[in-house]
Amino acid sequence: MDIAEETNKADIENMDSIEATRQYLKSSLEISAAIASALDDSGSRLKILTQKCQFLEASLRPISAENLSCLDIGSRINGVLCSAAAVLKVFDAIHPLENSLLTDPSSDLCTYISDTKKLEEALKLLTDNCMLAEGWLQEIFELLQDKAVISNEICLLNVKKSLRILQELQAMEEGARLNGGLLSTAFDKLEIEFKRLLIANSVPLPLSPLTSSINQQATIPALPDSLTGKLQAIIERLQANGRLDKCKSIYVEVRGMNARRSLQALDLSYLEIPRAKFEDIHSIESYIEQWGRHLTLVANHLLEMECRFSSKIFEKIGAEAWKGCFAKIAIKSKIVSFLQFGINVTGSKTDPIKLLKLLEIFSVLNDLRLKFNQLFSGDACEEIRNVTKDLIRRVINGACEIFWQLPAQVKLQRPSSPPSDGSVPRLVSFVTDYCNELLGDTYRPLLTQVLEIHLSWRNEAYEESIIFTQVFSIVKEIAVNLDSWSKSYEDITLSYLFMMNNHCHLHNLRDTMLGNMMGDSWLKAHEQYKDYYAALYLKDTWGKLLPILNKKDLLSVSVSSSDTPKRLNAFNVAFDEMCKRQSSWVISDETLREKLRKQIVEGIVPSYRSFMKNYSLTMENDEKAVKSIKYTEPNLEKMLWSLFELKMSKYGSMKQVQFISKIKKMSAQLFTLATTV
Incomplete structure (x- = not known):
């Protein structure tokens, strides 16, 4: 990453931080406004609660003074008075917590949480006393309502009113707890502080593609x-x-x-x-x-x-x-x-x-x-x-x-046609490379695990030979394909070249995973087949040119002067036809290509040299015959050494790699087509 990209990345991160801070300040201002409003409401609510509690106490006192001859309810009325007094004391205890809980928790979070807990306990005590007083009053009301000894209906009304006040107090406080009271405001502020602490301490982990390497970890x-x-x-x-x-x-x-x-x-x-x-x-x-x-x-x-x-x-x-x-x-x-x-x-x-x-x-x-x-x-x-x-x-x-x-x-690839140049089919080279991959240290352990798991799902046992047996079946099908493809050539000579190429390719698998699996006898057999088809090729092609130069033997030329130009012309025609026919043929393996060229040169050039030497001696006085010589010995040898060249030299090294990669990809796609069929 260059300096400009790093600067741009830093700017983006700074903008993210500024935006987060702005949102936090905005949220804080909104909460502050809500808190101010809540304070006004809380103050008014507390005044109302205080007034109602005072009224409750005053209204209950006359009842306690009543002389009830039939029922002894004095103790119960005194209990109500005690509970009402406790409610007033709780309100007095809440007031000092207001200022603390309206501050910013970040300044002293420990104290703020402690005060919040105190407020919770005070409100719980308030609720408990309200419930206790309400229970007492309910019993008193029922007793007074049932007994005829009470002549003063005002007392009964006061008890009923006091009961309603306590119920309202409890409902108001419960609502205050849940819907915007001081405690609810304190919880809101704690949530804001929780988020602020998380944001301030959340830093992106420095991940990068390099981090996944063995020596570098985030x-x-x-x-x-x-x-x-x-x-x-x-x-x-x-x-x-x-x-x-x-x-x-x-x-x-x-x-x-x-x-x-x-x-x-x-x-x-x-x-x-x-x-x-x-x-x-x-x-x-x-x-x-x-x-x-x-x-x-x-x-x-x-x-x-x-x-x-x-x-x-x-x-x-x-x-x-x-x-x-x-x-x-x-x-x-x-x-x-x-x-x-x-x-x-x-x-x-x-x-x-x-x-x-x-x-x-x-x-x-x-x-x-x-x-x-x-x-x-x-x-x-x-x-x-x-x-x-x-x-x-x-x-x-x-x-x-x-x-x-x-x-x-x-x-399924058997019905397809072999390469027109007699080279190794893309499918063959791909499959052998592919088998080497499957048998290699990277994929074979993984394939073994996958097969073991898959067979265990089917309650079947895994055997070590499974992979080798399957690869052997693949190679066997390749061999059958090669035999089938070789028979599809109209030119028998090209089929010899085709088989020679492919047996050479298979023999070259020595010291590979596939070659080691197939064994030495298999490799030697392909070497022998390679030499066998090479001999057939030489005999059926270049071997037929030698009798034209010399019907008696390969090393001397003894012909009449009248027959010599005809022989030379016949050789030229046959040689041109041979070179033209094989101009597109390919020998994939460089070693085999050089060896075969050498055999052709060593078989043709010495005989041609001897023939041309005698030809020159015989026709030295025939200027027309001398000018009719089409190939000099160097030219003939040069043409022979140019045979079977791979037609990829026009690609640069990088393009050649890409070309080979493309070939392998096309070969792999043949399998996809076969499966579809």
């Missing part, structure tokens, strides 16, 4: 104990008053936003590719390795950090609370999008390359298995676990399905 910041204590204290108070859900919502919002900011360092645009584009595995092949690195990075660093933070902050509340928060943050961290990308890959068309890519996906998931079990335990993460299980099931079933189809896919 440093997960530690959570200061002082911060943890503050956040836990706020959570405790909010939970005790039914505000835990709001607290968790704030936590998920802040930490989720921080997780998304951490992911901005990675290019995750490929996660948004439409599902329709996953039909062709080759169109998204390059993204799969990137997907694996990013998923590993997110799980091992970002989600590990969020899991650790959530469990630490909410540990006193219980696992259900912190796992619920973490699950929502994980979803905001695109974990489901990562898993869905893998599911989309499994839905692409059947292709041999898809098998390798599914094994790569399995490798990533297998490496993350313990980490996923650690992170996504509990009911809150059930959705993530279900999607993960679905992905694993699809990967294993899809990989095994392709693996078992490989021999049949090779067989």
